[in-house]
Amino acid sequence: MAVLGFWTRLAFALIVALLAVPTAGRAADGAVVTVTGLVDKVNRPPFDAFTDGFFAHYGVAFDKAHAFSGRDLARLGMRTIVLSYPNWSKPVTFRGPRLSAVLRAAGARGHKISVQALDGYFAEFPWAFSENDKVILAIEVDGRPLDIGGRGPAWLVFPPALQAGEGKEDDAGLVWGAFHIKIE
Numbered sequence: 001m002a003v004l005g006f007w008t009r010l011a012f013a014l015i016v017a018l019l020a021v022p023t024a025g026r027a028a029d030g031a032v033v034t035v036t037g038l039v040d041k042v043n044r045p046p047f048d049a050f051t052d053g054f055f056a057h058y059g060v061a062f063d064k065a066h067a068f069s070g071r072d073l074a075r076l077g078m079r080t081i082v083l084s085y086p087n088w089s090k091p092v093t094f095r096g097p098r099l100s101a102v103l104r105a106a107g108a109r110g111h112k113i114s115v116q117a118l119d120g121y122f123a124e125f126p127w128a129f130s131e132n133d134k135v136i137l138a139i140e141v142d143g144r145p146l147d148i149g150g151r152g153p154a155w156l157v158f159p160p161a162l163q164a165g166e167g168k169e170d171d172a173g174l175v176w177g178a179f180h181i182k183i184e
Contacts, residue, residue: 029069029070029071030069031044031067031068031069032068032069032070032073032139032152032153032154032179033067033068033073033102033137033153033154033178033179033180033181034055034065034066034067034068034179034180034181035065035066035067035068035102035103035106035108035181035182035183036060036062036064036065036180036181036182036183037062037064037108037110037182037183037184038064038108038109038110038183038184039064039065039066039106039107039108039183040064040106040107040108040109041066041105041106041107042064042065042066043065043066043067044065044066044067046062046063046064046065047060047061047062047063047065054179055180058116058120058180060116060180060182066105066106066107066108068102068105068106070139070145070153072105073096073097073102073137073139073154074097074139076097076098076101076102076105077097077098077101078095078096078097078140079095079096079097079098079133079136080093080094080095081093081094081134081136081138081157081158081159082094083157083158083159083160085160085171087171088171092141092142093141093142093143094136094138094140094141094155094157095136095138095139095140095141096136096137096138096139096140096154096155096157097136097137097139098133098135098136098137099113099130099135099136099137099156100130100131100132100133100135102137102181103130103181103183106183108181108183109183110127110183110184111126111127111184112124112125112126112127112183112184113125113126113127113129113130113181113182113183113184114181114182114184115156115175115178115180115181116175116178116179116180116181116182117175117176117177117178117179118148118177118179119177121175121177122175123156123173123174123175125173132158134158134159135156135157135158136156136157136158137154137155137156137178138154138155138156138157139152139153139154139155141155146176148177151176151177152176152177153177153178153179154178154179155174155175155176155177155178156173156174156175156176156178157174158173158174
């Protein structure tokens with residue numbers, strides 16, 4: 001009888017453990033960045049005004065989206081870039097996946113990209129800009145993860161004057177606190 005009790009408990013523990021494993025392709029440790037719009041690799045439900053309260057606050061609704069956790073983003077391959085702008089106190093080392101890798105993983109396709117920050121700020125870019133290997137979605141700064149309350153959860157970064165029409169002093173297109181990427 002004790003053996004049956006052991007096997008029953010083991011089977012129950014295995015079932016509970018399997019149920020705790022996220023569905024393949026879903027963000028395992030909570031979404032930090034969500035790509036919406038023209039995406040083919042959907043891994044989360046459509047917009048819901050109640051559960052997606054932050055998106056609702058900004059008037060963002062969507063039918064298709066791909067959510068990325070920090071671990072999901074790190075698995076896309078980390079690139080390191082050191083940037084300095086005149087209004088920064090020092091050069092900063094960023095690490096994160098290329099924006100093109102993030103969009104590819106979401107199955108995104110389009111002609112315009114909007115990257116939105118937690119404070120509502122956003123920057124728009126033509127699709128071709130995302131294909132530049134120097135454009136990264138940083139999730140680490142100076143060896144530390146980007147946190148909400150700092151400049152996280154992600155920070156879209158690229159070298160000065162990479163975007164047409166920007167000067168070497170202009171960091172306006174860099175989006176810190178990035179949580180949403182819309183593809184049109």
